[in-house]
Amino acid sequence: MTMIFGVPMAVFMGQLTLGLVNGAFYALLSLGLAVIFGLLKIVNFAHGAQYMLGAFAALLGFRYLGINYWLALILVPLVVGGFGMLMERFLLRRIAHLDHLYGLLLTFGLALIFEGTLINFFGVSGARYATPEILQGGLNLGFMFLPTYRAWVLVAALAMCLFTWFMIERTRLGAYLRAGTENSQLMQAFGVNVPLLITLTYGFGVGLAAFAGVLAAPLYPVSPTMGSSLLIVVFAVVVIGGMGSILGAIITGLGMGIIEGLTKVYYPEASNTVIFLVMILVLMLRPAGLFGKEA
């Protein structure tokens, strides 16, 4: 058997895939955070809770309404995103004129409410969501065994990232969004309905989180606390990459996933902490973040 630095090739590649899949989630979530931050200038602390809501919506939709995985993949982001739009319209907008730290605190409070409520109904142990039949099993690539579902998650997440990039960089709506990020007052003076744009942007960011949640449902136990611990790692990823560029968010997310996966192979004790250590290193060497614009 081929060995890579004293580790069997199959184990190495297996952890690498795991890392890439985790990285795809980091990328999707930090992308959503970056989109929201760009226009609203707030850090959406409820992002983890909204990811969790996405997973729960898929689980409950299947259990009570018989909505299958593929339908959930489309419906859940729309529903949770719509819910996010209501949050923006009725709560976040009321504090938009204040220091942006209040947005962080408000969304933190909302995250506590969502998480706590679901814990009361479903406990913390987590439920299983069945992998759709087509995606069960795996491919034998000769040097490793690749579970089909993980491959699909990787493809779907990257496709979603590309779609987001296309929307923002290549469409008229995206141009408005970029212009609004630069100077929303001027946009308003030009006759663009900025409040509506803000609502849509927040809804889109939340929808991305919910999409990630549906993708994660068959992979990890669906539990009310699945979002919060992930979100803190995503925050570290955001600090490392900076929220300046979409491509930066994707690259940093995947890169951190790979680093985490490799740490699991060579020094498992540090696999929980390695991303935070990278963050410390980046803060010391390049405080603005790898792709950051502001100092």
Added chain:
Amino acid sequence: MTTTPTTSAAPLPSAVQERQRRAKLRRNMFYLALLAVGLVAPFVAYPVFLMKILCFALFACAFNLLLGYAGLLSFGHAAFLATGGYVTGYLLASYPGLTPELGILAGTFMATLLGALFGVLSIRRQGIYFAMVTLALAQLMFFVFVQSSFTGGEDGLHGVPRGHLFGMIDLSSNLAMYYFVFAVFVFGFAVIQRAVHSPFGQVLKAIRENEPRAVSLGYNVDAYKLLAFVLSAALAGLAGSTKTVVFQLASLTDAHWHMSGEVILMTLLGGVGTLLGPLMGAGLVVSLQHLLAQSPLGNWVSVILGIIFVVCVLSFRSGIIGELSKMYRKNFK
């Protein structure tokens, strides 16, 4: 006080001086009254409950020094509380000869060191990034505590002896313990009160209001921020160490990010940037948790805290003390 850039060297008009003198007198009388309340309190209420409030109040006051006066929102203060608690707990449990005040000093010292480390890293970023960096660093410490052997991992440390203060006073009596905790709180509060009303505190406020301006006035902004961060971490560690001695245990609850959120809530509810707000907020939150724990709503604590958070941010941003003093100023001046 005379070195602050805001107070000029020229003598103030006597009417203003007189008003300031009277305001100071009023403030001192108020503090004396509070002190008296604190001294009598254990005969009215259950001392252990009061000690819990005092420990969290000190924690919240320390946090408020950073948010209320330097304008820095740390989302990782649980790390300092837990570090103080674990170090003190470990030392007191492993070395029976050690007196509690030395254990507390050691815990506070370690929290201070950690504060210096976190401070150096986190003040490199501003605003929301600062909050995210502190949160991530605290999470790193959480994993360190989970995996280290000296913390007892998931089980935590139990049966930490209270011991004899200075080798003489037996702290196993709740009354003696209370007066010790009260003294620690008064010390911490006095340090914060002194810092806030010193030229140092004035510079912190200047940084909070307009950082580029403070830089252009020639202040070494980073040094001031770091000092505020370290002071805040040290006092948070002191609170954690003292809490461990009182309850004779240290656990992962103190290191969890929920704890960092709770201390923000206490400060926000009582009043950010007021001296008494965190005391009031801690009292309310601890009492609320205590009441809810015994009621059928026991499982809904974090939901209710979340709702209070949202209500505070939406309509109550100055907190209770802040709103009261606004009302006072409007109606009596």
